[in-house]
Amino acid sequence: MKTKIILFCMLALGLTVLPARATTYDYPYLALESSDGVVLTVEVEGLTFTIGENTLTATSADGSAYTFTLSNLSKMYFTDEATAIMPLSADSDEQVEVYNTLGQSVGNYRNAAAAKAALRRGVYVVKGKSATFKISLP
Numbered sequence: 001m002k003t004k005i006i007l008f009c010m011l012a013l014g015l016t017v018l019p020a021r022a023t024t025y026d027y028p029y030l031a032l033e034s035s036d037g038v039v040l041t042v043e044v045e046g047l048t049f050t051i052g053e054n055t056l057t058a059t060s061a062d063g064s065a066y067t068f069t070l071s072n073l074s075k076m077y078f079t080d081e082a083t084a085i086m087p088l089s090a091d092s093d094e095q096v097e098v099y100n101t102l103g104q105s106v107g108n109y110r111n112a113a114a115a116k117a118a119l120r121r122g123v124y125v126v127k128g129k130s131a132t133f134k135i136s137l138p
Contacts, residue, residue: 027078032058032066035074036116037123037136040066044078099125 029041046061057067098106098115101123109115112126116135123136 027080029079029081030058031077031079032068032073033075033077034068034072036072038133040133041079041081042066094128096126096128099127101125 028044030044030047031039031041033039040058042058042060042064048059050057050059051070054070055067056070056073057065059065093111095108095110096112096115097108098119100106106119106124107115109118112128112135115124115126116137119135119137121137123134126133126135
């Protein structure tokens with residue numbers, strides 16, 4: 001009888017001190033971060049992945065597709081915050097305007113690749129006609 005009481009107390013104590021377990025349902029977004037610091041968040045619901053030769057394509061429920069080169073993808077994690085920042089292809093010929101973290105314009109560039117090559121170390125917001133994204137230059 002004493003053994004049963006001790007086991008019951010240990011079980012009750014164990015259940016009260018165990019941390020709550022999080023599930024993917026607790027986090028509505030999946031963040032995909034590339035090695036150059038660009039973070040894209042997509043809704044988890046309806047999200048599908050396709051893996052190609054050297055690419056990972058995340059397709060959201062609305063049909064928007066985002067492709068990452070596997071060697072450039074640094075991490076993926078669930079989050080409850082959306083960044084609302086979408087990536088602009090670095091090889092796009094779309095003209096971009098770059099802002100520092102104070103919101104001051106630091107210049108207009110031919111494309112995102114030219115901006116990254118010209119900028120010094122720091123964090124910037126790059127705004128193109130079709131998208132806006134954050135970059136972090138080491």
